[in-house]
Amino acid sequence: MAEVILRNVCKLFGKVPVVRDFSLNIADGEFLVLVGPSGCGKSTTLRLVAGLESLSSGEIYIGDRLVNDIHPRDRDIAMVFQNYALYPQMTVYDNMAFSLKMRKVPKREIDQAIRRTSELLRIDQLLDRKPGQLSGGQRQRVALGRSIIRNPHVFLFDEPLSNLDAKLRIAMRAELLELHQRLMTTAIYVTHDQLEAMTMGDRIVVMNEGVIQQVDHPETVYDHPVNLFVAGFIGSPSMNFLDCRILQNGDSLCAATDGLRLKIPAGKQARVQSYVGRDAVLGIRPEHIGLASDPARCDCLAGFTAVVRVVESAGSEKIVHARVEDHSLVARLDPHTRLKTGETVEFAVRMETVHIFDKVTGQTLM
């Protein structure tokens, strides 16, 4: 187990910067998730830690060792790849034994380690099979087994669940977490799936265009996004964004847009006072929009009327797409809510939870 430190890490492909000034301390035993859209530099960052890409500038430490110029095999890391990267011509046993054989571990010790690890991952029945004879979930377990057998200091996961179907992905997510709790090895996990990031990470790092946007606990990132990008990327369905103008309305402030005039709670007004008369972006999470008639949702401060466009029934919830003037809004409602397409409905917003962003910089104001 080891701490991983990245200091001012930069990576350029030709002249194109892919990772920019990335600095982060990953604590010993932490499960850190790098999340962001395709091309945001998260996989490259992971590959820099692995040593599969060379740094353009900056420093990477694993434990107290500067590893910039150290070969991947000597970094004491293990990596699980998106396509598992199992050696197709070798049996599961040989796949798991390979790294130990390369390190000249005695045969008996290799055998014991394989028995122990395969029992832990419930793949002890598959040791004689080749990867081509395994299901996706089994291959994933073998890839995991191959990485944990060496007892490395750091685990690196590059989108390991994205080739699995939805049901298996959820099951493997839980298994991975259970495994991490048992081994408590430092893990860096890359995914483009924000739900995976939210559910798995002790901390998550949201990246965009090679730059860290926010690093924090999943709940904090969700409840207090630092900018428009993070607010829009984390959460499904995404946060509703409405262009608005901050207006003075007597003693109070409100965020106004066509057909909507939402009063800003007194406790938060100071944060947007300097924006009076200026354009901003209003951000509302779908679950913070409720029906005005719903008593449970009535701790609201602002209401509006909207026309229902689409109702999606997801079993445990109802996702309602509604229109107010030219704005589209998505609300997450109770599954028993009865609404019809074309119906005009009174909605209410819990203004305590809404966000306002600077329209130019995208930074969160409240």
Next chain:
Amino acid sequence: MSTPGSTIAAGKRAAAVVKTALFLTTILIWAFPVIWVIMTSFKARTDIFTLPPKIFFSPTVEHYVEAFLRSSDITRGIGNSLLVAGLTTLLTLLIAVPAGYAFARVTFRFRNQMSFFALISQMAPPIGLIIPYFFILSRTNMLNTYTGLIAIHMSLTVPFSIWLMITYFQDLPTSLEESAAIDGASPFTTFFRVVLPTVWGGVGVTAIFAFIESWNEFLYAVVLTGSRTKTVPVAIFSFLTTEESLWGPFTATGVSIMAPVILVALFAQRQMIKGMTLGATKG
């Protein structure tokens, strides 16, 4: 009364009949000379040129006996062909497999230009190169030697084999090699224990293509070899002289040359087609 369902079924049947007829016609056009050679090789000398040609005849192996037992030219030709094609294949693989891997994976100056050059060298018509090759071999005292012919055959087989191997290596995910590097394998161990066993099928297909190309090659062999080193496609012409044309032994030898090629193609056809379309089907 016909229903829409039965009309559609009848249409499908008609289309299937037309398709099958076209398929059989194409096969027949391709196979006609082959069938003719095979039939002739089993006909008695007196049956070969009868008009109309005899489709039913009592088969004989006399031409095979004559070709192989009475003429040392053919047995030596087959021996030479096996030696030349075998060594050409082996040496081609020794060059093409590592070269294909380097072109597929290693970044170096002029990589694209070099791989393209390997390809365009294939486009020169062999007849245009025969005079310079003759002079080169003549000056280096390699006319009528196995080394000379193998070197020239390799100029045909190596470029194509490199390209074939490039497509096989490119088809491998780089994560296999990366995983091996993290597991502690050196580049050589990675190549021999992880990469090469994964592309064995491709190496096999490349070997078959190289062998067939060398085995069938006639133009260079006829000019650059002599009585000692001539390969079987050249040796077969000893049956056609100005005095007589021994079509029976000629066709019997022809069948013997074709048989291994056709058998290999039949057994490895799936892998060979995959080899030819590998680059084309990648997503």
